[in-house]
Amino acid sequence: MQLAAGYVRVKVEDEIFTVEKRMLIEGSEYFRALFESGMRECSQEEIGLQQLPASGFTVTMRVLMGERPILDSDEITDAIECAAFLQVKPLTEHLIHIISSKNCIVMFQTAAVYGLFDLLHVSALFIRDVYSNVREDLSFLPEDQLDYIESLSPSTFVAVATHSPSAQYLDDRSRTICYLDEAENSWRTLTSLPVKASTSLAGIAVVDNNIYIVGGVDGLSKQIVKLNFCYNTERNSWSEFPSLQHLRHNLTLTGQGGCLYAIGGMYKNMVLATVEKYHVASNTWSFAAHLPRPGEGIACTQAMGRIFVCLWFPMDTTDIYEYKTQRDEWLLVTTLKRQQSYGHCMVAHMDNLYVIRNGPADDFLRCFIDCFNLTRQQWMSLSGYYFNSKGALFTATIRGDKVFTVNRMLTLIYDIQKDKWKPAKEGAGFPRSGSMHTFLLRLPKHSVSLTRHVARIFYGHGSGRHWQEQSLLLIPNYH
Incomplete structure (x- = not known):
């Protein structure tokens, strides 16, 4: 033929x-x-x-x-x-x-x-x-x-509470980013926030093991903070980077492939559909494809290298969209319909998206979790309901097969099972009030010296296969 x-x-x-x-x-x-x-x-x-x-x-x-x-x-x-x-x-x-x-x-x-x-x-x-x-x-x-x-350094559970920019004449020692020392079951300070940084209604994300803070508001007036900040984990230092082209608060921030994406948010009581992309290498912002419809405080996660968001449509519809980074477009993946309920948090594990939503009639003490499998394109509701005392499930972070949730009273760790999240371990509560952002970081092992290992690499194909000794300089890498 x-x-x-x-x-x-x-x-x-x-x-x-x-x-x-x-x-x-x-x-x-x-x-x-x-x-x-x-x-x-x-x-x-x-x-x-x-x-x-x-x-x-x-x-x-x-x-x-x-x-x-x-x-x-x-x-x-x-x-x-x-x-x-x-x-x-x-x-x-x-x-x-x-x-x-x-x-x-x-x-x-x-x-x-x-x-x-x-x-x-x-x-x-x-x-x-x-x-x-x-x-x-x-x-x-x-x-x-x-x-x-x-x-290598393992991932560490990190949290930061809601803080407005500090009055410079006050010493606010609570303005810190903290990590959970699991061995000692206590929260320890990683770094203090810059004086002008806001985590109140800001976008926070981790790219290449560095923390990025974008937008946010200052005080009850909700004046938008123009300055953006980056924390370099390895150097233990803060730096500023350029402001968004379209200022906003209550945005969603996520990172992938050396870029940040600032999604939706609010500006002067107007909900936004605009999306901006920050290129870390060139230190510049550019506009990306608009959201299918405006949204603020949008639930977002990444699964299998893909970016997903929840867009709620009153009173009972949660649409999940994928952002196609190569084509710069949003694609509707699936729709979840639940009476008087919306997804306020979304996390991913393997090819599963977990949408955490409030109970009927805005009962925020009860949360239900629905799971969408990307491979099978099927929804499943996790058995039972989950107690959401003081916001523990408004933020969730996954490491391996475990989900970390936290509030002022406790850190609750779940094992992810086929049809449920099983409570596995309790840890110390985060000693701050209000809502918070949580994420994972790899904290540097400053005590680790450079070591040279000789790895025997087996390579080649068929009858040409053979061993080769290759010297590898193993520089501690925390990304």
């Missing part, structure tokens, strides 16, 4: 794949170099890749075509081999986004075998976060790999 223009056949093991050349060139460094080399293969209708697994190439093609499949262990192993050999960055990114407690060790081991170091590092970070749950399964790892995992 004659090929359509712009297509090529790729033979992997005994299977033939008919693939668009453009997609291969855009997604794979291997194919880009091949087709631009001027070699004989450039004009051939069929290219052989006999040393790669067909199942891994199938996953590669699915990801390049825009799918986000959940993979079993065998598929992960084959996909990593293809990602490494063909240098498929989108596949590596997808693998990073689907790391879980069930597959993190397989990811780490296989990434080490094939020298896929971005995936190896993120897998190691995930293992560090769930270390107590997987410690026994790590016993067979080589000592240098265990040392690498243990050299």
